[in-house]
Amino acid sequence: MVVGEITQERNLIIIGGGPGGYSAAIRGAQLGLSVTLIEQAEMGGVCLNKGCIPSKIFTHAAAKRSETVHVQNLGIGSGDDKFTVSKLLSYKKQVIDGLRTGVEALCKQNKIEVIRGKASFLGVDRIGVENGHQFDIFEFKQAIIATGSYSVMPSYVTEKGKRILLSDEIFELEEIPQHLIVKGQDTIALEVASSFAALGAKVSILTNHKASLPFDESITKELNRLFKRRKIKMYKASGFTSIIETDEGVTLTFLTDKNLEETIQASHLFVSGTRKPNFESLGISRFGIEQTDAGFVDVDKNMQTSIPSIYAIGDVTEGPMLAVKAIKQGKVAVESIVGENPEVDLTFLPIVAHTIPPIVSVGLTEQNARVLGLDVRISQFNLGGNGYATITGKKDGFIKVLSNSTNEIVEGIHMIGEGAIEMSASFVQLLEMAAKEEDIKFPLYAHPGFNEGLLEAVEGLIGQAIHAVPVKKKDLLPI
Structure with missing residues (x-):
């Protein structure tokens, strides 16, 4: 191993090039910081190379495969189309390579220095990076740990x-x-x-x-x-x-x-299996960085650890191990470093599953409401009554809404059905804004479209859904 003779100075160093790491790097560059990103393996991290993207390529292929009968009804295809795994794997590689190249290009365009190697902390303001026989030492003002997690059997x-x-x-x-x-x-x-x-x-x-x-x-x-x-x-x-x-x-x-x-x-x-935070090789325990009882890096609302110069984001921190959390935390950490006052609030983090059909769950569930003794009313609109669902052959599922009986504020939105993933952002926004039933009923909805299901679910709270079987008054009572 050759040790660098000179300690090099850096402004902001980010360890890990996954979604949280590279998002933090780009946001830092946007805010005028000089950013160095250290990545041991491939840019994009587990999410891009082994997790989120590969899995969604398979779920996308599966969803298309499940449409065979409907597509034949439209006069398309012979009904004997073969599925070839090798082609899917080739497509997966193509997509991953393309996205990774895009991330690398974005880093270059934002003048982010990308260093390949394995990083470890030598002190509260120094990092060593090993790459083959080369070992370089960097002194930093701030560092962000974004090293993700790994699977455990x-x-x-x-x-x-x-x-x-x-x-x-x-x-x-x-x-x-x-x-x-x-x-x-x-x-x-x-x-x-x-x-x-x-x-x-x-x-x-x-x-x-x-x-x-x-x-x-x-x-x-x-x-x-x-x-x-x-x-x-x-x-x-x-x-x-x-x-x-x-x-x-x-x-x-x-x-x-x-x-x-x-x-x-x-x-x-x-x-x-389970996933464990990936920071053991960083050597942070030697410098008194506090950890939670569950073994994660302990951070405050700004993602700052117990060492003021070091921040942590993503899977190394407590909470759901999701890319969306890491991305948000990465931006917040950098914005905090430059003196802004951002916030990470996971209250309405959507639970998403790319099943067939897809699922989204945001906010209060019916079982939560019962446990908490809350006075809510509930409406569920089946997609079988939606015109666009019939056109596309995607009639399975429903949209369910829970509303506070006292003030009519919507407390939870849950959907299983086509379009759920794309509509999830609207669900989250409505709950974040403490939207009332009228806020959802007032706007105009594109017709025909899956989005009309949300309108009908809310109208159903008072028995006014147009494309639903009339409900009895007793069915509208709070739980």
Whole structure:
């Protein structure tokens, strides 16, 4: 190893080139800072290279595959179109390479210095960067830790081969599994189950018998119905007896919620697993940077750690491990550094799942309302009554709205159905603005469009939805 003889001075150093890191770097450049970004692997981080983007390429392909019958009804296609995994993987690489090139170009255009190598803290104002035999030392005014997280296989998997897969491996498969067991009930597990079923795999889902899906109970009920219709079998497991992997497949034996032993044989097993913050190699514990009880870097509302010169964002901090959180935190950290007074508020962070159909959940759920004893009224508009849903053949799902019975402020919006992902921003804005029912009913909505479902769901709160079966007065009472 060759150690740099001169300590180089830098203004702002960001460690990690994922969505949070490069967003912070670009915002810093926009605000006039001289920015150095250090990345050990590929620009874009796990999200672009192994997580968000690859998974959504698969979910997009699955959604298109599921449209085959509808497309044939429109007079398109022969009905014998083949799905080729190799082409999908080639397309995935093309998309990832293109997006990564775009991120690198943006950094260059914003005059951000990008250094390749493994970073570690040498002090509260110094960082060392190792790249092969080269080791350089940088002195900084401020630094932002944006090193993300990594997947960890759960303890019940004692041995792992090529047929037991984590989230950063499942989308590398060169074949569609004959039978895929999905263990988990988080959004990525649901996306994997939904997508691979649409792409031709037999799918079984194992969930924890004490855990529920992360949505409003009505959405969970509808998703279970759709899974059953697509022959996706769901099991509730209270524990595992054994997991045996061979070259031919995986045999999983577990206890059901009724304490009965059951065995499933499959070609592959997907495990959601857990993710751990990726900062151990940075050596921050040597300098007294405080951590939370859960093992994350402790930060204040400005993303500043217990060391004033060091900030942390994204998966290394507590909260949902989502790119949207990292991006927002990255911008806030840099804006705080230049003296602005920004804020990160995750109250209305949407829960999103790119299932078929997609799901979005924002704000208060019906089960939350019951637990809290809140006086709310609820309306649910089924997309089967939406004209555009009928045109596109996307009639599954609904939009559900919860409103405060006293002041008519909308407290929660939940949707399972086509267009949910794109409409989620509107849902979040409405809740952030403490919108009232009238604020949603007053504007004009494009016709025909999925967006009309939101209007009808709100009108349904007082029994005035046009394209819905009339409700009885007793059904409009608060819960």
